[in-house]
Amino acid sequence: MLFGFEWDLSSPATYAASILPILLIGMWVTIQATVIGFAVALALGLIWAVLKAAPFRVISWPASLMTEFIRDTPLLVQLFFLYYVLPEYGIVLPAFMTGTLALGIQYSAYTSEVYRAGIEAVAKDQHEAARALNLSASRTFTHIVVPQAVPRIVPAMGNYLVSIMKDVPVLSVVTVLEMLNVAKIVGDRTFNYLVPLSMVGGLYLVMTLVASAGVRLLDGWLPKQGIPLK
Amino acid sequence: MQLTDYIEPLMQGAWVTVQLTLYSTVLGAVLAFASGIGKLSRHRTINAICVAYIELFRGTSLLVQLFWLYFALPLAGSAIGIDLRLPPVLAGVLALSLNIGAYGAEVVRGAIASVHPDQREAARALNFTERQTLWDIVIPQAIPEMMPPFGNLAVQNLKDTALVSLISLGDLTFRAEQIRNYTQDSTTIYSMLLAMYFGMALVLTVLMRGLERYVTRWRRARS
Amino acid sequence: MNDPIIKFDKVIKRFGDLTVLDELDFEVGRGEKVSIIGPSGSGKSTVLRILMTLEGIEGGVVTVNGEPLWHEQGPDGLKPASEAHLRKMRAQLGMVFQQFNLFPHMTVLRNITEAPVKVLGLSKAEARERAEELLELVGLADQAQKYPHQLSGGQQQRVGIARALAMRPNVLLFDEPTSALDPELVGEVLTVIGRLAEEHDLTMLLVTHEMRFAREISDRVCFFDQGQIREEGAPEELFTDPKEDRTREFLKAVLD
Numbered sequence: 118m119l120f121g122f123e124w125d126l127s128s129p130a131t132y133a134a135s136i137l138p139i140l141l142i143g144m145w146v147t148i149q150a151t152v153i154g155f156a157v158a159l160a161l162g163l164i165w166a167v168l169k170a171a172p173f174r175v176i177s178w179p180a181s182l183m184t185e186f187i188r189d190t191p192l193l194v195q196l197f198f199l200y201y202v203l204p205e206y207g208i209v210l211p212a213f214m215t216g217t218l219a220l221g222i223q224y225s226a227y228t229s230e231v232y233r234a235g236i237e238a239v240a241k242d243q244h245e246a247a248r249a250l251n252l253s254a255s256r257t258f259t260h261i262v263v264p265q266a267v268p269r270i271v272p273a274m275g276n277y278l279v280s281i282m283k284d285v286p287v288l289s290v291v292t293v294l295e296m297l298n299v300a301k302i303v304g305d306r307t308f309n310y311l312v313p314l315s316m317v318g319g320l321y322l323v324m325t326l327v328a329s330a331g332v333r334l335l336d337g338w339l340p341k342q343g344i345p346l347k
Numbered sequence: 348m349q350l351t352d353y354i355e356p357l358m359q360g361a362w363v364t365v366q367l368t369l370y371s372t373v374l375g376a377v378l379a380f381a382s383g384i385g386k387l388s389r390h391r392t393i394n395a396i397c398v399a400y401i402e403l404f405r406g407t408s409l410l411v412q413l414f415w416l417y418f419a420l421p422l423a424g425s426a427i428g429i430d431l432r433l434p435p436v437l438a439g440v441l442a443l444s445l446n447i448g449a450y451g452a453e454v455v456r457g458a459i460a461s462v463h464p465d466q467r468e469a470a471r472a473l474n475f476t477e478r479q480t481l482w483d484i485v486i487p488q489a490i491p492e493m494m495p496p497f498g499n500l501a502v503q504n505l506k507d508t509a510l511v512s513l514i515s516l517g518d519l520t521f522r523a524e525q526i527r528n529y530t531q532d533s534t535t536i537y538s539m540l541l542a543m544y545f546g547m548a549l550v551l552t553v554l555m556r557g558l559e560r561y562v563t564r565w566r567r568a569r570s
Numbered sequence: 571m572n573d574p575i576i577k578f579d580k581v582i583k584r585f586g587d588l589t590v591l592d593e594l595d596f597e598v599g600r601g602e603k604v605s606i607i608g609p610s611g612s613g614k615s616t617v618l619r620i621l622m623t624l625e626g627i628e629g630g631v632v633t634v635n636g637e638p639l640w641h642e643q644g645p646d647g648l649k650p651a652s653e654a655h656l657r658k659m660r661a662q663l664g665m666v667f668q669q670f671n672l673f674p675h676m677t678v679l680r681n682i683t684e685a686p687v688k689v690l691g692l693s694k695a696e697a698r699e700r701a702e703e704l705l706e707l708v709g710l711a712d713q714a715q716k717y718p719h720q721l722s723g724g725q726q727q728r729v730g731i732a733r734a735l736a737m738r739p740n741v742l743l744f745d746e747p748t749s750a751l752d753p754e755l756v757g758e759v760l761t762v763i764g765r766l767a768e769e770h771d772l773t774m775l776l777v778t779h780e781m782r783f784a785r786e787i788s789d790r791v792c793f794f795d796q797g798q799i800r801e802e803g804a805p806e807e808l809f810t811d812p813k814e815d816r817t818r819e820f821l822k823a824v825l826d
Contacts, residue, residue, distance in 0.1 A: 189502060189548035190541045191509035194520060198541065201533035286410040290513060297411055301418075310418035311426075318415060321407040469671035472622050473685035473737060474660045483688065487675045565675045568717045 119299070124307060132312050136303050140316055143299030144324070150217050150295060151282040157221020158277065162228025166236070169229065188226040192287050195219050200291045216288035220281055227277055235270040236262060268339040275332030279325050296320065353526055353539065360522030361543055367436075367508045367518060368551070371443035372501050378444055379451025384481070386456050397452070404449035410510055413442040417514045439511035447504045451497065458492035459485055491563040498555035502548050509544075519543060575600045575635055575741060575773050576621065582629030583616055583797075590616050592797035593630065598741075601771045605784035605805075608794035609820060614777045615668075617794075618743040621775070622665045623656050634659055635740065664739030668746040670726045672718040678705070678729050679714040682736045690737065697736070704732035708762050724755030728762055735766075742766075744776040756780070763787065781824055785809050793817045 118124075120142050125135040168180035187195070196219040203210065210218070239262050247257040289298035300317045304310035385397035404412065417438040424431025433441065462485045470480040512521035523540045527533055560567075574597040583591035590613040598604050606614045619625040620632060623639065631648070632639040641648035642655040651659070672681050682704060683697035692700070705711045708728035718726055727747055734742060744763065748756040760783050767774055767787040778784050784791055785805040792802040793814070801814045812818045 186541075186545055189506070189552075190544045191506040191520070193509040193512070194523075194537065194540050194544060197520075197524075198533075198537040201527065202537055205534055283408040286408045287510070289410075297408065297414065301414065304418060309422060310414075311422035314411065314415045314419040317411050318403075318407045321411060322403070325406040465667070465669055465671045466673065468624050469667060469673070471624060472660070472663075472665040472667075473733070474657055474689045475685060476657075476689075479688055483684065484673055488673075565717050566719070568720060 119303060119306075124303065126307060126309070129312055132307075132309065133316060136300075136313055137316070139299055139303060140296055140313065140320060143294060143296035144320055146213075146293065147282065147285045147295045147324075150213065150220065150285045150288060150293065151278065153217040154220030154224065154281045154285070155278050157218060158224035158228045158281065159274070161221055161225035163232055165225055165229035166232035169233065170236075184226040184229055187222060192219060192223045192284055193290065195223055196287060196291060212288075212291045212293050216285075216291055216293045220284060220288070223284070224277055224281055227280075228274060231270055231273040231277070232266075235266040235273075238269055239265040268336075271339055272332065272336045275329075275335065278332070279328050282324060282328060283321070350535065353536065356522045356526060357519065357539065357543065360517060360519035361547070363517055364505070364508050364519040364547070367439060367443065367511060367516075368501070368505045368547075370440050371447060371508070372504050374440065374444035375447035375451055375500075375504065376497070378448025379455050382448065383452040383455025383459065386452060387459060400445075401449045401452045404445050405453075409442065409446045409507055410513070412446055413438065413510060413514060416442050435511065435514045435516040438514060439508070439516050443504060443507055443511070446507070447500055450503075451500055454493050454496045454500070455489070458489035461492055462488045491559070491566065494555070494559035494562060498552060498559065501551055501555055505548055505551055506544065573600065573636075574598055575602075576775070577633040578617070578630065579633070580630040581620070581627050581632055583613070583620065583625065584628050589797055591620075591627075594798060596792070596799055598773060598775055601773055603767050603774045603776070603787055603789045605776045605778055605788040605791045606794050607778065607781065607784055607791060607820075608800075612794050613797050614794045615745050618665065618745050618775065618777055621741070621743060622663055623660055634662055661737070662740045663743060664734035664737050664741070665743040665745065666727070666730050666734050666747050668750050670718070670723070670730045670750070672726055672729055672733070674718050677715050677717055678710065678721070681718070681729060682733045685733070686736050700736055701732070704735050705729075707735075707765075708732045709758075722755055723751045724758045727751065727759045731759075731762055731766070739772075741773040741775065744774065744778070746777050746779065748778070748780060779824070781809070781821070793820065795820070 119139050122139050123135065124139075125131040165180055165184050169177050169184070171177045171180070196216060199210075199215050199219050199222075200212070203215070243257070243261050243265065247261050252261070285295050286297035288295055289301065292298075294302075296317050297314075300313035301310075303313045307313075382397040382400050385393045386401065388394050388397070416433060417435065420438075421430075421432040459481075466484055466488065467480055470484045475483065508518055509520040512518050512524060515521065520540065523536050527536045530536070576596075576598040578591075578594045578596040580593040580595060581591050582589070582593060594617070596617070606617065608614050616625060620627055621634070621639070627640055631641060637659065638648060638651075639656075639659050640651050642651050643649075673684070676684060679698065679701055682701035683692075683694065686692040686697040686700060687694055702711065702714070705714055708731055710725060710728055710732070713721060713725065713729075718729065721729065727750075731747075747763065748759050751759065760780065763774075763776070764783070764787050766772065774787075776784065776788070788805050790802060791805045791808045792799045793808065793812075793816070794800070795816050801808060801812060801817045808817070809821065812821060
């Protein structure tokens with residue numbers, strides 16, 4: 118029994134049906150971790166992008182080194198680091214928060230590149246045009262660069278959302294009860310891993326298909342020439 | 348336990364990580380070529396198998412794949428009367444290669460599609476067979492296009508090897524975990540671990556750049 | 571014409587709603603040098619691309635050396651050609667492309683030897699010997715070890731000609747061989763083609779915008795317009811005294 122649901126091992130079909138609600142509870146945790154991790158990645162990535170674009174090397178170099186370091190080291194090890202090292206300095210976070218933070222940090226290295234590429238693609242010619250029109254730097258950024266950069270950024274960010282979703286099972290190592298962990302526990306207790314783990318595979322396919330379709334839909338809906346200003 | 352005492356077990360683990368990365372990257376590249384080319388095949392069955400493989404492994408999580416191969420496959424095997432219990436090394440290499448191969452397949456497919464159609468026409472005019480055209484004309488020109496994304500995938504693969512520690516394979520992360528359990532010196536051990544992965548990733552990046560230079564040498568020949 | 575090497579019999583070619591060849595009848599004799607001229611987009615190149623089997627046809631029959639190109643003899647008359655039949659027919663033809671289409675990852679020498687070795691089964695030594703002769707012919711003997719991007723456009727096109735000749739075709743097709751070249755490089759390519767026309771009994775079919783050159787080397791010039799040959803004849807005749815208004819207009823426009 119897990120989360121109050123009993124499993125019925127009389128046949129693979131009844132077994133699958135009986136543990137589906139348990140896996141769906143795990144799936145809900147997976148979705149939450151994905152969304153929060155993605156939000157952290159978006160926010161932190163933007164900070165990295167701004168720091169890396171800074172005109173002073175004292176700022177841009179450490180930022181570049183840091184994102185390179187994050188990108189080149191495993192999520193699992195970063196997660197262990199946060200989970201075991203932070204408490205030594207008095208920062209005690211719940212496992213779920215630590216996990217989503219690790220996801221966000223890992224993927225911020227990737228999202229910062231997306232921001233940079235998206236903004237650079239627009240900024241080059243548009244900056245000059247804006248200067249000719251005598252727009253201020255901040256107005257240029259908010260009114261010219263951002264509306265045009267967003268449609269370029271969205272598809273790439275969407276792909277990272279799907280990637281984050283697929284990395285959530287790593288959080289199981291710090292006891293987060295996401296879908297894979299739940300399936301593993303069911304398997305440990307019933308000595309039958311085949312059904313729960315195969316179901317997790319199937320549910321993952323459904324989640325990534327839905328998420329990818331959502332990203333494509335959003336991408337198609339966004340005007341390619343940029344978001345019109347009111 | 349002194350700091351220097353960490354070195355030996357960590358180096359042993361690092362060697363396992365290096366081997367895992369090497370085997371699974373090479374096997375992954377083979378799978379990437381086979382399924383990337385297969386996806387472009389007009390043969391219905393081959394095409395369907397390749398598409399199914401790519402979608403299945405890109406659409407699910409690596410850790411799920413690893414656990415499935417290690418925990419679930421033996422049960423599937425015993426249901427049909429075959430012993431499919433894989434040793435951790437085999438399950439690890441297999442999961443990593445199958446996963447990276449599916450991502451690589453998209454790279455291979457895209458690079459092949461990016462070769463200018465004029466090249467195929469020239470090959471046709473010279474009466475090459477379709478197979479000769481693919482292997483002699485198209486693929487050699489597609490390989491340089493594949494190299495930068497392959498470099499990223501190789502680093503991704505190195506990072507992904509850390510997951511095999513979860514099926515008790517004695518890689519770098521596994522060794523580090525053992526030491527941490529023993530010494531409780533989390534800060535030192537994890538800092539060393541991160542630095543070692545970073546170092547290995549840098550070496551791998553340099554190696555992949557070298558390989559890239561090698562396969563693109565015809566582009567850089569100067570008069 | 572007795573025993574033409576190439577024959578188009580009421581050939582139809584469409585791209586969607588656009589009819590590019592409209593029941594085209596056309597013949598080329600053995601060893602003949604024929605130029606096709608005409609406005610851009612009139613379907614001149616399509617004639618060559620059909621012969622090289624790069625484009626299929628929607629109607630009619632094309633024969634090369636007396637055998638149908640896009641069809642083969644089945645139990646109930648002609649049926650669409652198999653790949654094996656196309657390969658057999660293709661062996662008689664060679665093509666020089668507008669954009670050269672050299673293989674960028676191979677040296678000049680390998681560009682020329684690859685197909686003879688892989689397709690014709692020549693030994694490497696034989697293929698190399700043949701390639702060196704051909705490079706001599708096109709005046710590039712000293713460039714054998716270079717890669718295409720290290721050569722000028724004119725040199726690349728000369729390699730393209732040598733590459734096509736290495737397969738010993740009976741018919742050589744030139745698809746606007748100088749249109750992609752800078753004006754100062756056109757001469758060297760035309761010289762090579764002219765020498766080929768003079769010294770070899772190769773059948774040559776040339777689509778070109780170089781009117782003076784077409785006039786010099788051709789046995790016959792065809793004016794191609796709206797999917798059909800409007801007028802054809804000896805170069806002197808066609809260029810000095812065109813019968814059709816369309817021909818006259820076209821020549822006036824390009825020669826002025």
